[in-house]
Amino acid sequence: MRAFFDSDLWWSFTRSPVTVLSAVTAFVCIAGAVFAPWLAPHNPFDLASLQLLDAFKPPAWSAEGDLAYPLGTDDQGRDVLSAIMYGARVSLLVGFAAVAFSTLLGVTLGLLAGYLGGKVDALLMRIADIQLTFPGILVALLVDGIVRAALPRDVHDQIAVFVVIFAIGISNWPQFARTVRGSTLVERNKEYVQAARVIGLSPLRIMVSHVLPNVMSPVLVIATLSLGFAILAEATLSFLGVGVPPTQPSLGTLIRIGNDFLFSGEWWITIFPGVALIVMVLSVNLLGDWLRDALNPKLR
Amino acid sequence: MSLLEVKNLRVEFPTRRGTLVALDDVSFAIAPGEVLGVVGESGAGKSMTGAAIIGLLEPPGRIAGGQILLEGRRIDNLPYEQMRRIRGREIGAIFQDPLTTLNPLYTVGRQLVETMTTHLPIGPGEARERAIGWLEQVGIPAARERIDSYPHEFSGGMRQRVVIALALCAEPKLIVADEPTTALDVSIQAQVIALLKRLAREKGTAMMLVTHDMGVIAETADRVAVMYAGRIAEIGPVREVVKHANHPYSQGLMASIPPLDRRVERLQQIEGAMPRLSAIPKGCAYNPRCPHAFDRCQTERPDLMPAGRTEAACWLHAEGSAR
Amino acid sequence: MFAFIISRLLQALPVMFTVSLISFAMFAYVGDPVAIMLGQDFTEAQRQQLIRDLGLDQPFFVQFATFLGNAVQGEFGLSYRLSRPVAELIAERAPATLELAFTAAFIALAVGVPMGVYTGLYRNSWLSRFFLTFSLIGVSLPTFLIGILLILTFSVWLGWLPSFGRGEVTRLGWWSTGFLTWSGIKALILPAITLGLFQLTLIMRLVRSEMMEVLRTDYIKFARARGLSNRAVHFGHALKNTLVPVITIAGLQLGGIIAFAIVTETVFQWPGMGLLFIQSVGAADIPVMAAYLMLIALVFVTINLIVDLLYYAVDPRLRVGRGKGH
Numbered sequence: 001m002r003a004f005f006d007s008d009l010w011w012s013f014t015r016s017p018v019t020v021l022s023a024v025t026a027f028v029c030i031a032g033a034v035f036a037p038w039l040a041p042h043n044p045f046d047l048a049s050l051q052l053l054d055a056f057k058p059p060a061w062s063a064e065g066d067l068a069y070p071l072g073t074d075d076q077g078r079d080v081l082s083a084i085m086y087g088a089r090v091s092l093l094v095g096f097a098a099v100a101f102s103t104l105l106g107v108t109l110g111l112l113a114g115y116l117g118g119k120v121d122a123l124l125m126r127i128a129d130i131q132l133t134f135p136g137i138l139v140a141l142l143v144d145g146i147v148r149a150a151l152p153r154d155v156h157d158q159i160a161v162f163v164v165i166f167a168i169g170i171s172n173w174p175q176f177a178r179t180v181r182g183s184t185l186v187e188r189n190k191e192y193v194q195a196a197r198v199i200g201l202s203p204l205r206i207m208v209s210h211v212l213p214n215v216m217s218p219v220l221v222i223a224t225l226s227l228g229f230a231i232l233a234e235a236t237l238s239f240l241g242v243g244v245p246p247t248q249p250s251l252g253t254l255i256r257i258g259n260d261f262l263f264s265g266e267w268w269i270t271i272f273p274g275v276a277l278i279v280m281v282l283s284v285n286l287l288g289d290w291l292r293d294a295l296n297p298k299l300r
Numbered sequence: 301m302s303l304l305e306v307k308n309l310r311v312e313f314p315t316r317r318g319t320l321v322a323l324d325d326v327s328f329a330i331a332p333g334e335v336l337g338v339v340g341e342s343g344a345g346k347s348m349t350g351a352a353i354i355g356l357l358e359p360p361g362r363i364a365g366g367q368i369l370l371e372g373r374r375i376d377n378l379p380y381e382q383m384r385r386i387r388g389r390e391i392g393a394i395f396q397d398p399l400t401t402l403n404p405l406y407t408v409g410r411q412l413v414e415t416m417t418t419h420l421p422i423g424p425g426e427a428r429e430r431a432i433g434w435l436e437q438v439g440i441p442a443a444r445e446r447i448d449s450y451p452h453e454f455s456g457g458m459r460q461r462v463v464i465a466l467a468l469c470a471e472p473k474l475i476v477a478d479e480p481t482t483a484l485d486v487s488i489q490a491q492v493i494a495l496l497k498r499l500a501r502e503k504g505t506a507m508m509l510v511t512h513d514m515g516v517i518a519e520t521a522d523r524v525a526v527m528y529a530g531r532i533a534e535i536g537p538v539r540e541v542v543k544h545a546n547h548p549y550s551q552g553l554m555a556s557i558p559p560l561d562r563r564v565e566r567l568q569q570i571e572g573a574m575p576r577l578s579a580i581p582k583g584c585a586y587n588p589r590c591p592h593a594f595d596r597c598q599t600e601r602p603d604l605m606p607a608g609r610t611e612a613a614c615w616l617h618a619e620g621s622a623r
Numbered sequence: 624m625f626a627f628i629i630s631r632l633l634q635a636l637p638v639m640f641t642v643s644l645i646s647f648a649m650f651a652y653v654g655d656p657v658a659i660m661l662g663q664d665f666t667e668a669q670r671q672q673l674i675r676d677l678g679l680d681q682p683f684f685v686q687f688a689t690f691l692g693n694a695v696q697g698e699f700g701l702s703y704r705l706s707r708p709v710a711e712l713i714a715e716r717a718p719a720t721l722e723l724a725f726t727a728a729f730i731a732l733a734v735g736v737p738m739g740v741y742t743g744l745y746r747n748s749w750l751s752r753f754f755l756t757f758s759l760i761g762v763s764l765p766t767f768l769i770g771i772l773l774i775l776t777f778s779v780w781l782g783w784l785p786s787f788g789r790g791e792v793t794r795l796g797w798w799s800t801g802f803l804t805w806s807g808i809k810a811l812i813l814p815a816i817t818l819g820l821f822q823l824t825l826i827m828r829l830v831r832s833e834m835m836e837v838l839r840t841d842y843i844k845f846a847r848a849r850g851l852s853n854r855a856v857h858f859g860h861a862l863k864n865t866l867v868p869v870i871t872i873a874g875l876q877l878g879g880i881i882a883f884a885i886v887t888e889t890v891f892q893w894p895g896m897g898l899l900f901i902q903s904v905g906a907a908d909i910p911v912m913a914a915y916l917m918l919i920a921l922v923f924v925t926i927n928l929i930v931d932l933l934y935y936a937v938d939p940r941l942r943v944g945r946g947k948g949h
Contacts, residue, residue, distance in 0.1 A: 130641050133923055138882040141904060142916065146649060149907035232765045239767045240889050240901050259771060259890075263786075267775055274768045282763040354848055380853075388850030395848070400841035403860050404940060414859075415849045450939040466849060 012294040022286035029280045033088035040082035041070070059268050072268040075261065080268060083254055084276045090250035091277070094165055095231040099223050101169030102230075106176020107219065111211065113177065114184025115204060125181070128174035139171035140233050144242055160245045168233045175222050183215045217295040224288035228281045235277055251277045302329035303371060303506050304353070304474055310365035311345075311352055311530075313577075320577040322348050322361060324530045325603070330474065335500060335507045337521030337538065339514060339553065341574050344527040346510040350476040352376070353508070354393050355383040370474070389419040392467035392505075394496075396479040398459035402451035408435070408462045409447035412469055419470040434465040438495060457488035461495065468499060475500065475507045481516060489513075493520055514557045518542050526550045529574055529585035536610025546607035547614045548590045584615065592616060627941075631931050635924040642920035646913035647690045651679070699914035704906045709914045713896060718798045719789055720884050720895030726811055727819035727887075728877045735823040736869070739830025743838070743865075744857060754827065761824030766883050770817040770890035777813060785810045787892040818887040822876045829872055833865035840864075866937050874930035878923045 013019055032039060057073040058064055071080040113121040131139060144167040148156055156163065187193060187207055196206040237243035238252030239259075246253055251273045258270025311323035323345045330336045338346045351357050353368055355375070368376040375386060387393070395401045403411060412431035413424055422430070428447070435443035438461040440454075451459055460480065467475055480496065481489040497520050500507050509521060517524050518538060525535040526549065534547040545551045552570040572589040575581060581588055587597040596615045607617035657673050674680055678689055693699065699709035742751040778786035790810030793803040801807025837843060838861055846856045885897035892898070896915060903911035935941050 126637070127641075130638050133638060133878075133927075134919070135879045135882045138885075138919070141885065141901075142912070145904035145907070145912055148904065149649070149909055149912075228763070235765055236767060236886055239765075240886065240904075242901065242904050255768070255771070262771065262775060263779060265779070267779070270771060271775070274771060278764060278768065281765075282760075285763050356844060356847055384847075384850050384852065386850070387848055393845070393848035395841055395845055397841060401845045403842040403846065403864070405863050405938065406860075414851060414855065418849070418851055418855070452940045463845070466845075470850070 013290070016290060018286060019290040022283035022290075025279060025283040026287060029088060029276075029283065030092060032085050033092050036082070036085035036089050040079075040085045042079040042082040044078040044083045044086055058266075059272075071272045072266075074258065074269045075266075080272050083249065084251065084273050087249050087251045087254045087273060088276060088280065090161075090244055090248050091231055091234055091252070091280070094161065094168070094234040094244065094250065095227050097165045098168035098172070098230040098234070099226050101165060102172040102226065103176055103219065103223055105169065106173035107180050107212075107215075109173065110177035110180025111184055111208065114181040114211075115188060115207060117185075117188075121181070124177065128177055131171075132174050136171040136229060137233055137236055140167040140237065141240075141242070143167035143170050144237060148242065157245055160243075161248065164234055164237055164243050167237070168230050171233070172226050172229065175226070176219060179218045179222065180211070180215050183218075184211050187211045187214070221288065221292045221295055224284065224291050228285040228288060231277070231281055231284070251280075301372060302369075303332045303334075304330040304508070305369040305372075306349070306353070306366070307369070308366035309349070309352060309363065309368065309376075311348055311357065311361055312364040313361050315360075317578070321364075321580075322530055322577060323352065326366070326527075326530075326532055327604070328525055328532065328535055330506050330508060332473065333500075333504045333506055334523065335497070335509055335521045337517035337524040338508060338510045338527060339512060339517055339524060340527035340533075341512065343574060343577075345530040346512075346527050347478050348530075349527070350393070350478045350508060350510050354387055354391055354476055356387075385419075388415055388472065389470045390472050390474065392470070392472035392475045394460075394463055394467045394475060394477040394480045397483040398456055398463050399483070401463050402459060404451055407448050407450055408454070411462075412447075412466060415466055416469050430469070431465075434469050435462070437499065438462070438465045440465075457484055457492060460484060460488075460492050464492075464496060464499065468503065468505070471503065473506060475505055476510070477507060478510045479512070480509070481513070482511070489516070496520070514542070514553065526553060529580055530577065531585065531613060532604060533586065533614075534607075534610055534612040535604065540609045544608060544610075546610050546617060547586075547612040548592050548616070549586050550612070584613070627935060628928075628932070631928055635928065638924055639920060642916060643691060643694060644687070646694070646916050647687050649909050649913050649916075650690060651683075651686060694914075694917055699917075700910045702903070702908055702911050704903065704908040704911070709910045712899060712911065713914060713918065714797065716894060716896045716899050718800060719893060720881070720888070720897060722801060723811065723814055723818060723887070723893060723895060724877075724880045724884055726815040727817075727822070727880050727884075730815055730819035731822035731826055731877070731880075732873065734819075735826030736830050738823075739827040740834055740857070740862060742827065743831040743834025746835070758824035758827055761820050762828075764820075766817060766821060766886045767890050769820055770813070770887060773813045773817055774890070784813050786813065789894060814887050814891045814893055817890065818880055818883060821883065822873075822880055825876055826869070826873050830865060830869055833868050834861060837861045837864045863937070867934060870930055870933050870937065874926050874933075878926045881919060881922050 013023075037043070057077075059070065059072045071084070073079055074083065109124055113124040144163060147163045147167065151159075151163075184207065187210055192210075193207055196202075234243055234250060235252030235255070238250050239256045241256060243252055244250050246257070249257070254273035255270050255277070258266075258273065261267075261269050306329070307327050309323055309326040310321065313320040313322055326345070326349060328336065338349065340346050348357070348361070351361075352363055355378070357363070363376050366376070367374055370386065370390060375383065378386070402408065409428060409431050412434060413427040416422060416427040416430060417424060420427070432443050432447055435447060440446055440458060440461055446454075451462070454462065464480075467477075475496075477496065481492050484492060493516055496507070496509075499505070509517070511517060521538045523536060524538045524541045526533045526541065526545075526547065528549050534541060534545060534550045536546075541550055542554055545554050549570070556569055570589060575585060575588075581598075582601075583599050584590070584593070584597040584602055587593040590597065594615070596618075600615070602613045602615050602618070604611040604613045605617050607614065657670060657679070678686055681689070697710045701707065702709050702712055705712065738754050742754050745751050774786040777784045785806070788810060789801045790806035790808075791804040792799040792801050792807055801811055842864075843856060843861055846860045851860075884893075884895060885901055887893065888895045888897035889901055896918070899911060900915045902908075903915070
């Protein structure tokens with residue numbers, strides 16, 4: 001891990017104010033989400049504390065605003081800021097888990113394809129090609145739809161979050177697999193792997209320990225850029241009403257619920273979760289862009 | 301009067317680590333119909349001089365001093381649009397690699413026609429007829445059929461012939477040919493050079509022929525300029541420079557040409573390498589490699605001065621300096 | 624030329640085959656169509672009859688072949704949710720989606736390409752910097768948020784444009800078009816911008832980087848050395864050379880428009896295929912999902928084929944034999 005944070009990377013980090021700003025923003029978002037139970041001014045899920053009298057309060061800076069609810073309240077009198085912090089928790093959880101899943105899946109399949117070669121390689125890469133013909137979000141929607149159809153409704157509702165993680169993860173594995181496969185193909189033909197075979201070591205084990213460090217930087221870059229995609233994909237699915245259940249609202253769910261009040265003038269219920277989503281995704285994407293440029297030896 | 305006159309030309313490249321001087325105090329002239337060969341190692345500034353003359357220096361490179369005059373008129377400070385009318389019409393250009401010089405998506409006929417209609421008061425119909433004529437003149441067989449072919453349908457040598465036709469078709473008075481044969485097969489190089497030489501003579505076109513191939517220079521040029529580290533080291537009639545070079549660098553360069561008339565055990569080579577633009581030594585740029593260097597060479601930069609029947613930038617030829 | 628098309632069609636076959644296999648697997652193995660279609664009260668005999676009617680007692684390959692045969696004829700059975708033929712539902716919704724997608728694609732190309740050319744040519748002008756910042760936001764904004772922001776601004780606050788539906792449509796045979804009425808056109812504006820914006824920014828960035836690449840090539844330098852006008856160099860020579868990669872990627876991106884139409888149609892309650900699909904996903908309506916999947920695959924394959932043909936038309940190097948111009 002230490003190798004990543006060597007002086008070169010740190011130097012290029014401090015030289016780019018946009019990157020520093022994105023890093024700070026991303027950190028604030030993550031901290032706000034992770035520590036929501038302690039930081040949020042209200043608990044939006046504590047039904048006892050909800051007061052319908054407080055419903056539809058506009059943000060604190062407008063005339064009818066209330067300082068207790070800085071970003072206003074929704075139709076049930078829930079504090080929008082607190083709902084955002086709890087919602088970001090779900091969004092980030094799904095995002096990170098989906099990326100972890102597709103990394104694991106992609107790296108494993110990429111290693112296998114590169115190492116075994118032949119038919120396995122051809123089959124896996126053909127599947128990846130076909131899947132890449134379609135946009136990731138469509139694949140995620142479809143996987144989600146199939147699982148939804150396959151499972152009884154009550155079972156599905158219980159594991160909905162995992163279904164979304166699974167669907168988004170599946171939609172994103174080919175990128176990882178292709179990169180890892182490429183590096184594996186290069187390593188496989190090197191002499192030390194042949195030598196390992198001769199002296200009876202398992203070449204697969206040797207390769208894993210040699211290939212993995214080589215592909216760490218590209219995998220890290222793809223993972224960072226995928227995190228933005230995964231968060232957006234989750235928000236899109238939830239907005240479409242086929243993502244996480246309303247009992248655990250993510251930012252996408254909040255935006256969908258708030259969308260109903262757009263016309264009656266309560267814009268803050270949907271716009272603030274939207275802004276939170278944009279800020280989060282933009283900062284993650286900028287970090288990913290920077291990481292890609294910084295780790296790319298061609299540009300250095 | 302000279303056709304082209306370059307006076308004290310200086311080209312700079314501003315970079316993050318300070319300004320690099322790519323060309324420094326370069327002066328020479330080309331008479332109408334004359335062929336001036338420009339030789340030197342890669343990076344000596346030969347191609348840069350050509351680019352400065354046609355007004356197409358790659359940014360951030362810029363002319364920082366001196367003048368370029370075409371028929372007595374300054375062209376180095378013209379607005380883009382006026383300079384554009386000179387390019388192709390007054391000064392034609394030939395580039396090194398014919399495989400990349402032609403636009404792959406247009407037929408050679410179209411590229412010829414658009415060049416002529418841009419500069420000459422003729423319509424597309426006449427331009428097409430002339431284009432066929434040009435292709436015949438540069439030796440493309442069955443020109444009337446081949447005019448609608450795309451560049452990839454020609455071999456490298458044929459493509460360079462097309463490039464020559466393109467450079468000449470608006471009848472410029474001067475051609476800047478930048479390494480026109482370097483990318484070609486050795487067997488074709490001689491044909492293309494012979495073609496260039498013949499056409500230049502027939503049309504009375506002057507030529508600045510940039511190359512690192514001394515054989516090409518000896519065969520084609522009337523005069524030759526030897527460049528080193530962004531400056532002209534020696535300039536003079538081609539016979540003199542080849543046979544009796546006066547600058548130690550030119551002498552070294554000439555000694556490295558394999559002679560055709562006798563066997564030699566080993567060609568001479570110049571020790572060391574040309575300095576990078578960021579590390580040009582004080583005094584004469586050649587002094588660290590020069591076998592004759594003395595005190596003055598390390599402190600003072602020599603300008604061109606008469607030396608024998610050429611001009612050389614070398615203190616060995618200064619008044620009162622002992623050889 | 625003919626051989627070229629045939630070879631491309633052969634490459635498309637595995638994609639279509641895989642997708643139909645997935646569609647078929649959804650039909651045959653996901654959920655229990657018999658239970659869904661029978662409802663609450665049924666006898667065992669009725670159940671057996673239905674299984675036979677649906678061909679579910681046949682071997683796998685027979686079922687798959689039957690499915691393929693039906694699919695080719697546009698026959699996908701009844702929607703579980705709406706109890707109407709799927710083909711009919713899709714034919715009803717297709718004009719709305721296609722008109723939306725084409726308008727969005729048109730906006731993306733008609734605005735994205737000139738912006739890309741401009742930012743590629745004048746890299747350091749303030750307008751270029753503005754376009755680039757704008758494109759970064761465009762890439763990071765999710766489609767549904769763009770839609771919500773547009774609705775908030777132009778429908779709720781300014782009240783200029785409608786926020787849902789297609790407005791008044793005119794029927795031309797089985798096709799229904801919104802292009803012929805003022806209200807139909809007004810209703811199309813916001814959804815089309817929403818759908819096209821993301822592709823627009825992508826196309827702009829792509830054209831820009833290709834343009835910068837091409838401007839560095841020798842043939843552009845040579846075109847300048849021949850004294851051609853800036854117009855001829857930039858648009859005649861440079862732009863045409865950027866087209867080859869731009870067509871490829873833009874083609875794929877335009878395919879993405881069909882997919883993202885799902886989101887846009889949901890935001891604007893646009894009565895198209897995407898809305899139908901998302902309602903089917905919510906209701907586990909397998910026949911509609913399967914049919915939609917096949918249709919989308921067909922669209923993508925067709926777009927890829929068109930891209931290849933355009934490529935062929937633009938780049939003479941792909942043509943075999945001696946070209947004679949046009």
